[in-house]
Amino acid sequence: MIERNAQDLDCNTDTTQVEAALYLFPVPLSDTSSLADVLPSGNSRLLKGIKHFIVENVRSARRFLKKADPSIDINTLSFAVLDEHTSPEDVAPMLAPLSEGHPIGVISEAGCPAVADPGADAVAVAQRKGFKVVPLVGPSSILMALMASGFNGQSFAFSGYLPIDSGKRSSKLREMEQRIRRERQTQIFIETPYRNNRLIEELSHTLPGNLLLCVASDITGTRQNISTRYISQWAKGGYDYSKTPTIFLLFS
16 A cells, blocks of 8 residues: 655655665664664764665655654655455565655664564565665664574574464463474574463473573663573563564574
8 A cells, every 4th residue: 555645756855865775674663662762863864865765664764754854744754554364465565666666764663674664665676676685783672682682693493473372372381492402403482471470381391391482571761671591480570571562582
């Protein structure tokens, strides 16, 4: 879906000139993060020269753009929505401005676009069509959690959400444990925030107590907490990560 304003989108009073390419703009991981603390100033300068955006959510993208630079006139921009409900055949038309020589920015709801994010579909089309793709510097919850975990950073796997089905979920956890034991590979995954506490409890009942679990919560936010303990220690409770974006890592 493409949202366009009533004004002429080709009218650009900003003198910033940006090369035609697909720019991947990271956004803060937490609403309480200061942009100055987590994003280079160069990202904001680039944003001023872009009029076309592919976004996961229009409201959060508009909020991010205004926070990045209050001088940006949101009403002169066009937004194409690329989320989990977008049909594959609708992605290529979103890149039409690139064919006309205009840069496009990709904005996720949090963190780096195209990493565990629907924006990857736009990047795939851009690569197939030979368009230039420019990843920009910014926070990645996956990498920042790995950095702070104390686990193997040379071999790791991100599995996204665990299966909902209990049987498949248990099987996946056993597979992760085997890869940790056999390959010394860090296993990384996420859960819907309101289920975080339940997941830790489940891991405590399912996995051996001598495995290590790192819980990285509200990364870069005011409530940031990154703790690595043995499963046996987590089993004793004393935590509350309910409704807070969190990354989970396993190792031994």
